Amino acid sequence: MGRKANWSEKPKSGPGRKARKQPAPSFPGMIGSGPGGGGGGISKHRKKKQFGGPGGKKRSSYPQNDGRKLKPGQPYRKSNESKKSSKPIDKKVTRNVRDASDSEEDEEEKQVMGSNSEGDEGMSDNEPTMETGSGSEDGSDDEAMQDDFSGSDGEAPDSGLEDGDQNGDGQKDEDKDDKLTKWHKLANINGSSDDADKIDFPEGQEPTFDVQVVVDRIKDVISTLLDFKTRREEGRSRSEYISLLTSDLCQYYGYNEYLMERIMQVFPLGELQDALDAADAPRPMTIRTNTLKCRRRELAQALIARGVNLDPVGKWSKVGLVVYSSQVPVGATPEYLAGHYMIQGAASFLPVMALGPQENERILDMCAAPGGKSTHIAALMKNTGTLLANEFNKDRAKALIGNFHRMGVKNSVICSYDGRKLPEVMKGFDRVLLDAPCSGSGVISKDSSTKTQRDAIDIQRTNTKQKELIMAAIDCLDATSQTGGYLVYSTCSILPEENEEVVALALRKRNVKLVPTGLDFGTPGFVNFQGKRFHPTMNLTRRFYPHSHNMDGFFVAKFKKFSNSNPVVKVDDEEEEEAEGSGEQE
């Protein structure tokens, strides 16, 4: 398997060193370009005409676009201008974003990577377009499945919603003219909105499509909604403005109305554009060192010597590396083939960090393929104890097997049950990870078809499955475990229907409580959402967003099971829950 790396080699010269002298690489593709940016919508136009007026000067400032460099996990702080206008439209959706500490790397890492490198502060400007090759592997559930031996570089992200349900990217191939016609119809746009005080509401006339008109109007409507009393046009209601904004955002970003409305409920108005822009931009490529086989410093040395321009991912992880650019395919290096690392989105480190696997435990990964998190769990267990890695989809389970072999996982059993049936097969685990199949609304840059293909029925179906899986996951746990009794529930979705609502149901129907995830950044989960009141401890769950944390949209909740019996839930309550979802109505 590959040739042996010379770990003692010092990166004084050679391609790695040279790579570091290159101009600062930037984020792939900026908004609207690159594989993820072309989702639906008007990304091509957006390249030319960004918010902030003609000439392409962006008003909304995504981390890499305003000259700052961020690594995954680093919070993005808005410019003063944005801050001033960042009034939430509704107090119920006001978020408190907790800042992560800045990523100052420890001295040891600096010595290896070279101090003062361009990358020290974070990502740079050129997309690291890595050829992953046929052997490339993606450890993340939520990323393109580069490691499932399909050999495809641009596959849909693995939200695992349905077995084999990942959509082709028909949206990308949509004919530009058809798209424009569609936008024209949808837009119903007339005139320009240069005058910020006078917004031209479409009144049924045939629309004249003009991206700049849409862009300006989005800006004006948001400004109006943020200062409604003074800026509103007499006789216009807030809902008129909101529906105009929804329609314009759908056109500009290429979402269907259902998903756009959901997203507008998640983010305060002052954050919305940043969130939507960042959702389109590809995330930095990150890799996770397989500590079963090597140390991060050694891996970094070996890759730098091959021409990979990298840095530690941030202070929050001891095993992650962010790759800025590379002269070799990162998914086909000898080190990769020898299992020294997994190509894995930074956000997908978080559920396993929260789980905190211990040596000699019995751990279940209920939805495990392709194995990014499972192999991480095995590494933290140091190949001791027992890891049961389950994956319902047999084809995907093959990728799991391949990854376990490559990464040298030896403490595991792989099985292929419907997770909902697992308690009938085996129980008594110290820890369980449920990285649930989801809509993928947090990983839109990896599968832009999500923008148009998720609807209410789809989300409802997913939500039902997630609720059944979480019940089963808890039933597999042993509350009397001496070392654990913990469940981590995670998704790569930002929708409360797939996150807080699922958690809320578990809190009601099982003897579990939420505990801190131990992750020192992330935004607290919603305690109130759209008139629903969740348990106050919901603020212990963590949300991660591309625009705030420079990683995929993710949700992580950690539970402790305190009794193996189940609470008695009154039949009336159950019926009410089924009718209303799991949160209490305010």
Ligand SMILES: C[S@@+](CC[C@H](N)C(=O)[O-])C[C@H]1O[C@@H](n2cnc3c(N)ncnc32)[C@H](O)[C@@H]1O
């Ligand atoms: C989000 S992905 C998991 C990614 C994985 N944890 C990783 O890090 O590589 C969800 C997985 O759940 C699987 N899945 C879907 N329904 C399932 C079920 N009922 N039981 C078990 N697995 C299921 C999907 O096939 C998909 O592989």
